[in-house]
Amino acid sequence: MSLERSNSKELTPATPARLAVVIPCYNAAPWLERTINSVLAQIRPDTSDVDILIILADDGSTDDSVAVASGFGERVQILTGPNRGACHARNAGLAAAEQEGIDYIVFLDADDYYEGDPLISARRLATERKADMILSNMHMEYKDGTRKKRYRYSGQVEPETFFDGWTRGDVVNPAGILWRTDFVRGIGAWDESLARAQDREISLRAMFSRPLIWKNESGAGIYTRVNPNSITMNQSFPALESRYRTTRSMVERARGTSFAPSIPLLCREIYYVARAAFRTGETALGREALAFARNEGYRDHPGTLAHRLATSVLGLEWKIRLWKGH
Known part of the structure; x- marks a missing residue:
């Protein structure tokens, strides 16, 4: 069932929605100036119908991040x-945006x-479509400056399409999702217990509330793989x-629903978790994850073919033990 929208404001071009950009930050001083400037660059005389509030939610940085933002x-x-944690910072930014009466919000790493x-x-x-979520293009940028351009989805996007696409790798990172503020609050906001998979969790969880989603084709978010503190790099037990x-x-929630066709792909992700757990010595977690799948x-x-052949004979755990983690 869709979330009730009785408390939503009726927005028209004559009464433009306010937008908050929440930047969760932990020791990101080398990149932060570029990040903030990329938002400020969109505030010009020809975009005066847009009211953008930038909120930096610092998560206990020990570098010069706060000083950079203060500048x-x-x-x-x-x-x-x-x-x-990043989810706590995002939720703090969300609360601040709500206090300011913000209608739409983006979480920009x-x-x-x-x-x-x-x-x-x-x-x-x-505003035009009265949407709950707007998706924008997201391009990958690597340490050497090379890029992988990614154009995903178009027009109105059904929740099942987004859900299935995400499980196939058509991911839209936080900078590429604009949320209606009361919608993201209504689904419970960000899960602060998570050490990783944070954007996957909230994005897929949102689909069960059947949001109205549209794709924006103008401009792009740039998802960088340069920060050693990035959650994506984390392979710890948490x-x-x-x-x-x-x-x-997500598997458990998808059973018996229109999202059920994506369960095999979700199980593939759980298999990858099991494989990583065995490699890092987290045997109990590996066994539990593999058994669930x-x-x-x-x-x-x-x-690889070699992996498939060896694992089909030895089993995943023993293959990794005997092949020294491969």
Whole structure:
């Protein structure tokens, strides 16, 4: 069932929606100036119908991140606090945006940035379509400066299409999703217990509330792979456990619904978690994850031909033990 929208404001081009960009930040000083400037660059005389509030939610940084943000003066609202994780920082930013009466919100990681005017065009499209979520293009950028351009989805996007696409790798990172503020609050906001898979969890969980989703084709978010503090790089037990727990939850919620066709792909992700767990010595987690996938009927061994052959004979755990983690 869709969330009730009785409390939503009726927005028209004559009464433009306000937009908040929440930047959760932990030790991102080398990239933060570029990130903030990419938002400020979209505030011009020809975009005066847009009211953008930038909120930096610092998560206990020990570098110069707060000083960098302070250099922008009143153009950036700064929240500070102890290190409690990116999801806590995002939720703190969300609460601050709600206090300001913000209608739409974007969560922009402190090392990512924008090109063009995706915020402006996404906000305008959200007002026009009365959408719960607007997706924008997201391109990958690597340490050597190379890029992988990614254009995913178009027009109105059904929740099942987005759900299935995400499980196939058509991911839209946080900078590429504009949320209606009361919608993201209504689904429970960000799960602060997670060490990893945070954007996957909230994005897929949102689909069960059947949001109205449209795709914005103007501008792009740039998702960078340059920050050693990035959650994506984390292979610790809490990170692997978070990946497993969130994916298992999606399998359990998808059973018997229109999202059920995506269960095999979710189980493939759980298989990858099991494989990573065995490699890092987290045997109990690996066994639990693999058993769950097998109980769901997943029998594949995704990987190279050598991996498939060896694992089909030895089993995943013993193959990794004997092949020294490969």
